[in-house]
Each structure stands twice: as structure tokens, then as C-alpha cells.
Amino acid sequence: MAGNDYILLDADAAHRGLRRVAGEIAERGRGVAGLAIVGIRRGGEPLAMRLADLVADLEGVRPPVGSLDITLYRDDAATALPSPRIGPSRIPFSVEGRRIVLVDDVLFTGRTIRAAVDALLDYGRPRRIELAVLVDRGGRELPIQPDYVVRTVGLPDGALVEVAERDGGFVATVSGAAAPAKEAGA
Amino acid sequence: MSERARFDERHLLAIEGLRKDSILAVLDAAEPFFDVSRRSVRKVPTLRGKTVINLFYEASTRTRTSFELAGKRLSADVVNISVSTSSAVKGETLLDTVKNLEAMQPDVLVVRHAASGAAAFIAARTRAAVVNAGDGTHEHPTQALLDAFTIRRAKGRIEGLEVAICGDVLHSRVARSNVALLTTLGAKVRFAGPRTLLPPGLEALGAKVYDRLEPALEGADVVMMLRVQRERLGGSFLPSTREYGRIFGLNEARLALAKPDAIVMHPGPMNRGVEIDPAVADGPRSVILDQVEAGVAVRMAVLWLLAAEPSERVPSA
Numbered sequence: 001m002a003g004n005d006y007i008l009l010d011a012d013a014a015h016r017g018l019r020r021v022a023g024e025i026a027e028r029g030r031g032v033a034g035l036a037i038v039g040i041r042r043g044g045e046p047l048a049m050r051l052a053d054l055v056a057d058l059e060g061v062r063p064p065v066g067s068l069d070i071t072l073y074r075d076d077a078a079t080a081l082p083s084p085r086i087g088p089s090r091i092p093f094s095v096e097g098r099r100i101v102l103v104d105d106v107l108f109t110g111r112t113i114r115a116a117v118d119a120l121l122d123y124g125r126p127r128r129i130e131l132a133v134l135v136d137r138g139g140r141e142l143p144i145q146p147d148y149v150v151r152t153v154g155l156p157d158g159a160l161v162e163v164a165e166r167d168g169g170f171v172a173t174v175s176g177a178a179a180p181a182k183e184a185g186a
Numbered sequence: 187m188s189e190r191a192r193f194d195e196r197h198l199l200a201i202e203g204l205r206k207d208s209i210l211a212v213l214d215a216a217e218p219f220f221d222v223s224r225r226s227v228r229k230v231p232t233l234r235g236k237t238v239i240n241l242f243y244e245a246s247t248r249t250r251t252s253f254e255l256a257g258k259r260l261s262a263d264v265v266n267i268s269v270s271t272s273s274a275v276k277g278e279t280l281l282d283t284v285k286n287l288e289a290m291q292p293d294v295l296v297v298r299h300a301a302s303g304a305a306a307f308i309a310a311r312t313r314a315a316v317v318n319a320g321d322g323t324h325e326h327p328t329q330a331l332l333d334a335f336t337i338r339r340a341k342g343r344i345e346g347l348e349v350a351i352c353g354d355v356l357h358s359r360v361a362r363s364n365v366a367l368l369t370t371l372g373a374k375v376r377f378a379g380p381r382t383l384l385p386p387g388l389e390a391l392g393a394k395v396y397d398r399l400e401p402a403l404e405g406a407d408v409v410m411m412l413r414v415q416r417e418r419l420g421g422s423f424l425p426s427t428r429e430y431g432r433i434f435g436l437n438e439a440r441l442a443l444a445k446p447d448a449i450v451m452h453p454g455p456m457n458r459g460v461e462i463d464p465a466v467a468d469g470p471r472s473v474i475l476d477q478v479e480a481g482v483a484v485r486m487a488v489l490w491l492l493a494a495e496p497s498e499r500v501p502s503a
Contacts, residue, residue, distance in 0.1 A: 072218070
């Protein structure tokens with residue numbers, strides 16, 4: 001991995017992108033009535049908190065925030081978990097009739113999102129579920145599309161995108177792939 | 187909570203000999219399953235397509251129901267087979283049954299049997315993962331695990347706690363599994379019971395042993411009452427239930443000897459008025475129904491950890 005790591009998003013760019021996404025979330029819903037934000041553990045959790053703060057800055061109301069552990073809903077849950085560590089899911093509100101924005105750090109195959117949707121539906125019947133991600137790196141194996149993206153980038157399967165909380169914000173690093181000549185803007 | 191613990195077992199046959207890590211892995215994995223059972227949709231798709239067979243050679247409503255719900259809440263297909271206790275069960279018959287069940291490709295066999303060692307016998311002869319749901323007077327590992335889970339939830343820890351286990355220790359597979367588990371996790375165990383019902387060698391486990399209830403209760407954090415098995419009464423072990431209740435029954439006056447925040451446990455089914463007074467069983471310090479609730483979560487964790495293992499199991503006999 002050494003040698004060709006590069007920063008896809010620095011804290012400043014991520015912050016601007018998240019602020020834009022918060023605005024889009026408020027715009028699409030014509031406000032934040034009935035809105036809740038749910039982070040997928042563990043990468044999506046801090047992003048969901050941040051998005052809720054940014055929505056609160058814009059709208060004056062902070063939407064409730066939850067977190068979802070999808071381990072038990074993975075399509076390989078019964079076969080591929082040599083050393084499982086399941087975390088708690090916290091949905092401290094009724095999802096019934098709500099508009100829910102699912103949040104994850106990196107969107108890749110789409111399998112995590114499929115599992116998260118199933119998990120969420122076991123808590124009740126939301127009015128709609130939307131998806132916000134920090135990085136959409138392509139490589140989908142299921143027909144899943146994000147509604148809000150901070151940065152879109154096409155990466156080969158072997159590449160790794162890691163998101164860390166650093167410099168007072170979120171920093172996305174790519175390893176295992178050459179730095180891009182161009183990136184598609186979101 | 188603990189560091190990430192690794193479960194590395196093919197079967198769950200006994201607590202004795204189980205690695206501390208495996209015990210902690212079950213307790214940790216049970217936490218989210220406990221939450222699942224409190225949601226409105228009490229089911230996760232985790233073991234979809236897996237088959238669990240409950241093979242019960244001894245009647246047990248609670249344990250069988252608990253395992254059945256655990257399997258179903260994991261979306262496994264669950265089959266219950268109850269074999270009459272009256273039919274004399276020979277090794278050959280048991281083996282035949284196992285071979286037949288084996289042909290139906292179960293992933294997990296949950297076994298209860300009156301013979302100590304029955305679960306291990308089966309485990310050596312099947313590709314499925316085997317869970318011992320009670321074998322004779324040997325062990326009942328999931329009971330000890332759910333007891334530990336209940337204690338940890340109530341007390342926040344297990345290490346350093348004083349646990350009094352009271353009653354028919356000699357015949358109790360629950361007591362045997364609990365001593366092994368509690369001492370592995372650093373609790374201090376004392377026993378109380380009639381001399382005839384205390385097996386020799388308990389002191390060797392580092393436990394204090396009393397032939398009266400009161401000294402065992404003094405300063406205890408956890409009071410675990412064992413069921414008086416009525417079939418043992420009236421014979422050479424015990425005079426009568428009335429006599430037993432008078433001397434070894436847990437009532438409010440005796441419970442006052444334990445710590446003010448002590449919890450009271452019982453593996454069930456209870457003989458009210460014999461080993462435990464109804465006022466205590468239904469009192470604020472009783473966690474007896476919490477044990478039952480924990481049972482489903484802990485068994486979900488066990489089934490999941492065993493069935494989620496790589497399925498390349500080879501019979502070792």
C-alpha cells in the first residue's frame with residue numbers, strides 16, 4: 001500500500017461537501033419535518049452526527065440520529081464471520097412514517113446498503129429511505145444508487161478507500177490505486 | 187466491555203475446559219441478540235437456510251422453547267424431536283437416531299439426554315455442531331452462560347463477585363457448569379446444602395462449603411438457588427420437602443444476610459415454598475425472569491457462533 005496512497009478528500013473539502021449534502025437533504029424534503037438520520041456502523045456513525053449538526057445549522061432543528069449495525073443482516077453472515085463483533089444498533093425514535101437518510105462513509109458493492117435497508121425495515125415502515133455517502137467509489141454488485149454524494153470516484157476493485165476523522169473533519173484516503181488524472185465531480 | 191473475544195469451538199458440550207475467550211465471545215454476542223428480542227420484529231435473517239434440530243430425550247418445556255425461539259429468531263429452520271423418557275435408550279439406538287438425523291443435513295444438533303456424556307458421544311459421531319442442553323448430572327452449559335449474562339447485566343461485572351450456590355449441588359448440572367464458568371471469570375463461589383447433597387472435592391475448586399444456608403448467604407452478591415429434585419426426596423438424601431424448606435429455603439429473613447443489592451437467581455422450574463419462598467421469588471431482588479429472557483439471547487449467540495463457523499466438519503470417530 002505504501003507509495004501510492006493519496007488523499008481523495010481532505011477535511012476542508014469533506015466539510016464543504018457535507019454542508020452541500022445537508023442543504024440538499026433539507027431542500028429535497030422541503031424542510032426537515034419527519035426526518036431522521038441513521039449512520040451505518042461504524043463508518044457512517046460520525047458522519048450521521050455531523051450531517052445532523054449541519055442540518056441543524058441550516059434549519060434550526062436537529063433531526064434525531066440513530067445507528068445501525070448490519071452484521072446480522074449481511075448476506076454472508078452465516079458463513080464468513082470467523083471473529084464476529086456485533087455492535088449495538090440504536091434507533092431511539094419510531095421509524096414509522098419517517099423520512100430516513102441512511103449514511104455510510106464509502107459506497108462500494110452496495111451489499112452493506114441492502115443489509116441496512118433490511119435491518120431498518122425490521123424497526124418499522126418508514127415513509128422513504130434515502131442514501132447519503134461521503135465517497136461513491138463505483139463497483140456496484142447490486143442495483144443501488146446514492147441520493148447524496150460528497151465525492152464520486154471510479155476505482156479498481158483492489159483499491160481501498162479509508163475514511164478517518166482527522167484535522168477536525170473527515171479525510172478519505174485511497175490506497176492500491178494510482179492517483180487519478182481526473183475525478184468526476186459530485 | 188472486554189477486548190474482542192474469539193469463539194473457537196466446534197461444539198458446546200461443557201463449560202469445563204472452555205476457553206475464557208470463548209465464554210466472553212458468547213456473552214458479548216448475546217448483547218445485540220437481547221436487543222433483537224425487545225424489538226417489534228423479533229427476528230433477524232442471519233441463519234436463513236440453516237437447520238437446527240432440538241433432540242430432547244428428557245422433558246423440558248423451558249429449555250426446548252428457549253432453543254426453539256432462538257433458532258427461529260435467527261431465521262433458521264428448527265425441528266423439535268422429543269423422545270419418550272420411558273423408552274430405554276441404548277447407545278446403539280442413540281447412535282442410530284443420530285445417523286438418521288445426520289442424513290437430513292442439520293447444521294446444529296441441540297441435545298438433552300439423561301445420560302452424562304451423551305452430547306459428547308453424539309458430537310464425536312456427527313458433522314453437525316452439537317450443543318449440550320443438559321446431560322445427566324454432568325453439565326448444562328447454556329444455563330451457566332445465561333446466568334453469567336444475567337449477572338453481568340445486573341452487576342456490571344462478574345470478577346470479584348461473591349456467588350452463593352445453594353441446594354442439591356450433588357445432582358445439579360447447573361451448579362457444575364456454573365462453578366466452572368464463574369471461577370473462570372474470576373468470581374468467588376461458595377456452596378451450601380445438606381451434607382448428603384454436597385459432593386466431595388468442592389473445596390479443591392477454591393470454594394467455601396457450608397452445610398447451613400446462613401453463613402453462605404452472608405455478604406453474597408449473588409444467591410443462586412438450585413431446584414430440589416423431588417425424585418430425590420423421601421429417600422436417603424432428604425427427609426421431606428417441609429423439612430428441606432425449613433432449613434434450606436431462601437426466605438426474606440435469610441436473604442437479609444446477603445448484600446443489600448444482592449440478586450436472587452433460580453434456573454427453574456421452582457418449587458415455591460420449598461427451596462425458595464414466593465415473597466423472594468417474586469420480590470424486587472429476583473432476576474429469575476431476566477434469566478429466562480437472557481436464555482433466548484444467549485442461545486441465539488451460541489447457535490450463531492457455531493453455525494457461522496466454516497462448515498467443513500468431519501466426524502472424529
